[in-house]
Amino acid sequence: MVQLVSKLPEVGTTIFTVMSQLANQHQAINLSQGFPDYPCHPNLTAALAEATNAGHNQYAPMTGVPVLRAAISQKLSLQHGISVNPDTEITITAGATQAIFTVIATVLHAGDEAIIIEPAYDSYAPAVIAQGAVVKRVELSAPSYQIDWSLVEQSISNKTKLLIINNPNNPATTNFSSEDLNQLAMIAEKHDLLVLADEVYEHLVHDDAKHHSVLSHEALRSRSFAIYSFGKTFHATGWKMGYCVAPAALMAEFRKIHQYLVFSVHTPSQYALAKHLEEPAHWKGLASFFAERRRLLADGLNKAGFELIPGQGTYFQLAKYTQIQPQMSDVAFSEWLTKEIGVACIPISAFYASGKDDQVVRFCFAKELATLDKANERLLKLA
Numbered sequence: 597m598v599q600l601v602s603k604l605p606e607v608g609t610t611i612f613t614v615m616s617q618l619a620n621q622h623q624a625i626n627l628s629q630g631f632p633d634y635p636c637h638p639n640l641t642a643a644l645a646e647a648t649n650a651g652h653n654q655y656a657p658m659t660g661v662p663v664l665r666a667a668i669s670q671k672l673s674l675q676h677g678i679s680v681n682p683d684t685e686i687t688i689t690a691g692a693t694q695a696i697f698t699v700i701a702t703v704l705h706a707g708d709e710a711i712i713i714e715p716a717y718d719s720y721a722p723a724v725i726a727q728g729a730v731v732k733r734v735e736l737s738a739p740s741y742q743i744d745w746s747l748v749e750q751s752i753s754n755k756t757k758l759l760i761i762n763n764p765n766n767p768a769t770t771n772f773s774s775e776d777l778n779q780l781a782m783i784a785e786k787h788d789l790l791v792l793a794d795e796v797y798e799h800l801v802h803d804d805a806k807h808h809s810v811l812s813h814e815a816l817r818s819r820s821f822a823i824y825s826f827g828k829t830f831h832a833t834g835w836k837m838g839y840c841v842a843p844a845a846l847m848a849e850f851r852k853i854h855q856y857l858v859f860s861v862h863t864p865s866q867y868a869l870a871k872h873l874e875e876p877a878h879w880k881g882l883a884s885f886f887a888e889r890r891r892l893l894a895d896g897l898n899k900a901g902f903e904l905i906p907g908q909g910t911y912f913q914l915a916k917y918t919q920i921q922p923q924m925s926d927v928a929f930s931e932w933l934t935k936e937i938g939v940a941c942i943p944i945s946a947f948y949a950s951g952k953d954d955q956v957v958r959f960c961f962a963k964e965l966a967t968l969d970k971a972n973e974r975l976l977k978l979a
Contacts, residue, residue, distance in 0.1 A: 611946035619940035647867035660688025667873040684844040691836035715947030738954035741768035764909025771908035796825035896972030
């Protein structure tokens with residue numbers, strides 16, 4: 597038998613799969629995985645059918661259909677007041693995760709280093725390791741999860757090539773301030789680093805806060821790859837549609853990898869998304885759309901005895917459970933809550949390579965109001 601040497605020998609089944617399977621097994625309400633249980637906008641699905649029926653069913657251009665890249669450029673102009681060339685600075689991808697992997701594969705060579713700020717989305721480190729590169733981790737702590745930029749800078753060596761950020765952060769639910777961007781820019785310029793900015797939750801910021809994008813910061817824009825997700829923005833995670841924005845020189849290198857990784861992505865979806873972007877209200881109203889869901893889940897968690905950690909962005913709520921089960925690890929508590937109470941969550945320790953356990957769990961409120969009501973009824977058993 598041929599022996600294959602794994603590039604990712606320590607990678608197993610993700611915590612998302614584990615908890616979703618456990619939820620299914622125990623008929624629990626799944627507030628663990630970050631996907632909606634409500635339909636996307638009927639105009640979007642109608643536009644998809646229209647594009648299919650119009651014959652847009654063959655390969656799209658490698659960079660994405662021009663009408664969608666133009667629509668994204670117009671959106672960025674309206675959103676940030678910036679000019680982005682749709683021909684040389686935007687590429688449509690098969691979701692944000694593919695874009696993230698492509699950036700990492702483009703930038704890193706064997707022996708290079710990339711800095712990841714934890715708790716971190718679980719696709720970053722494996723993509724770095726698959727290139728033969730080294731992950732350098734900077735850990736944040738509950739309850740603030742604020743970045744100590746001096747610790748970030750201390751992690752840099754002459755092998756460091758890439759700094760990966762997630763803003764707003766999943767799972768920490770924090771949102772960069774303008775000073776955070778200034779600190780990031782200072783470090784990136786001083787050490788000549790490229791930046792991968794995962795901004796898929798750009799529109800999911802709370803309490804009238806502003807999302808500070810690397811694209812709106814002149815010094816960062818010149819050295820950053822910014823990643824976005826139509827799945828997160830338009831409640832269509834199963835479409836796996838995203839895009840990358842970067843300066844022309846960086847994008848040219850990104851496309852060299854992209855063309856051999858997927859070449860192009862689903863054509864009718866691109867036409868549908870372009871049409872949907874014609875109405876800015878479809879993305880401008882997301883914060884208010886989620887506000888009621890966020891409040892509803894927060895009320896239920898408070899009544900159940902959780903201590904909520906205030907969130908600034910994403911569609912997740914973090915909560916400490918020490919008043920309910922003070923002796924349990926976050927993994928044990930998540931399993932117990934799923935089996936005994938019938939509500940599934942995610943342990944935050946899963947987002948740290950070290951397994952750092954602050955006894956905090958994550959709940960998703962991107963759900964139907966009826967789903968959240970039902971979850972709250974079950975959580976009241978804890979009160």
